[in-house]
Amino acid sequence: MKALVVGGSGFLGSHLVDLLLEKNYEITVIDNYVTGNKKNLNHIQNKIRIIEHDVNQPIPLSEKFDEIYNLASPASPIDFERIPLFILETNSKGHQNVLEYAKNHGGRVFFASTSEVYGDPEIHPQQEDYRGNVNINGPRSCYDEAKRIGETLTTIYRLHYGVDTRTVRIFNTYGPRMRPEDGRVIPNFFTQALAKKPLTVYGDGSQTRSLCYVRDEVEGFYALMQSSETRPVNIGNPSEMTILELAQAINKLLKNDAGVEFKPLPKDDPQRRRPDITRAKQVLKWQPRISLDEGLQKTFEYFNSK
Numbered sequence: 001m002k003a004l005v006v007g008g009s010g011f012l013g014s015h016l017v018d019l020l021l022e023k024n025y026e027i028t029v030i031d032n033y034v035t036g037n038k039k040n041l042n043h044i045q046n047k048i049r050i051i052e053h054d055v056n057q058p059i060p061l062s063e064k065f066d067e068i069y070n071l072a073s074p075a076s077p078i079d080f081e082r083i084p085l086f087i088l089e090t091n092s093k094g095h096q097n098v099l100e101y102a103k104n105h106g107g108r109v110f111f112a113s114t115s116e117v118y119g120d121p122e123i124h125p126q127q128e129d130y131r132g133n134v135n136i137n138g139p140r141s142c143y144d145e146a147k148r149i150g151e152t153l154t155t156i157y158r159l160h161y162g163v164d165t166r167t168v169r170i171f172n173t174y175g176p177r178m179r180p181e182d183g184r185v186i187p188n189f190f191t192q193a194l195a196k197k198p199l200t201v202y203g204d205g206s207q208t209r210s211l212c213y214v215r216d217e218v219e220g221f222y223a224l225m226q227s228s229e230t231r232p233v234n235i236g237n238p239s240e241m242t243i244l245e246l247a248q249a250i251n252k253l254l255k256n257d258a259g260v261e262f263k264p265l266p267k268d269d270p271q272r273r274r275p276d277i278t279r280a281k282q283v284l285k286w287q288p289r290i291s292l293d294e295g296l297q298k299t300f301e302y303f304n305s306k
């Protein structure tokens with residue numbers, strides 16, 4: 001089987017490439033390194049083909065891939081401030097370039113959408129049929145709305161042009177190869193705890209997150225891609241915890257006595273996030289297997305070795 005992984009040098013993309021290699025795929029990666037890291041694929045660089053390319057330009061290939069995974073998109077809050085137009089472009093024009101490629105050459109397309117399409121949700125946990133509560137003019141809208149456009153494009157190409165598509169809604173994922181400076185809660189907490197500093201908790205820390213370990217997450221991607229499910233599917237870990245509980249768990253693991261420091265909550269920060277994974281369980285027979293303790297330990301080993 002031949003796979004193209006767009007955004008394959010990033011955090012999730014590189015773990016997906018590892019999984020596909022284990023399954024003996026012939027792999028091509030496209031990445032422009034806007035947020036990815038060449039080092040993420042160093043350990044397998046002789047086993048795959050890597051093309052440096054911005055997917056906002058047409059894909060410079062003409063062969064057929066059985067599976068095309070599109071994970072290209074900056075995804076951290078710091079990027080929302082730095083490169084909002086690029087994010088919007090990558091999930092619209094860039095994703096359309098991927099869909100056009102499949103329309104012309106064949107192959108099944110996977111779109112990496114996000115739980116952010118639910119915005120600050122009014123229902124809990126979030127099922128795929130929930131249409132969301134996104135602030136279209138807020139600081140996160142460049143990302144949230146970009147992903148909604150990406151989903152719409154995916155649907156148009158499926159219904160009108162016969163492209164075979166799969167859409168995943170990814171909930172917060174963590175693990176080795178996250179960028180230490182990327183502004184998300186796990187790298188922030190590990191960086192601060194390793195430096196024996198207090199962990200920064202925004203608001204009173206009662207907001208919740210449900211964190212999925214990266215290996216579980218990419219196994220969900222693969223299961224979805226092998227299935228016949230064309231509706232969006234939530235992939236994430238439903239075990240929910242408060243940010244304060246997470247901070248305390250990391251301080252305990254790293255034996256950091258510096259505690260936590262509270263700061264004001266950023267605008268539009270979602271209060272609660274938890275996937276309803278009934279569809280994934282029923283249709284894909286997938287559910288996360290790795291406990292938070294095990295996942296945090298593996299992530300600690302990564303940040304500690306940096």
Ligand SMILES: NC(=O)c1ccc[n+]([C@@H]2O[C@H](COP(=O)([O-])OP(=O)(O)OC[C@H]3O[C@@H](n4cnc5c(N)ncnc54)[C@H](O)[C@@H]3O)[C@@H](O)[C@H]2O)c1
Nearest residue numbers: 007009010011012032033034035036054055072073170173
């Ligand atoms: N990590 C999460 O918790 C999470 C949650 C929800 C959705 N997602 C989605 O999953 C995907 C991967 O996220 P990640 O956390 O691995 O982020 P990441 O930034 O580590 O990976 C994205 C990769 O895409 C590349 N890229 C971005 N724009 C590109 C372009 N125009 N052309 C070519 N390459 C480009 C980047 O260089 C990077 O290697 C993204 O689409 C993201 O929106 C991630």
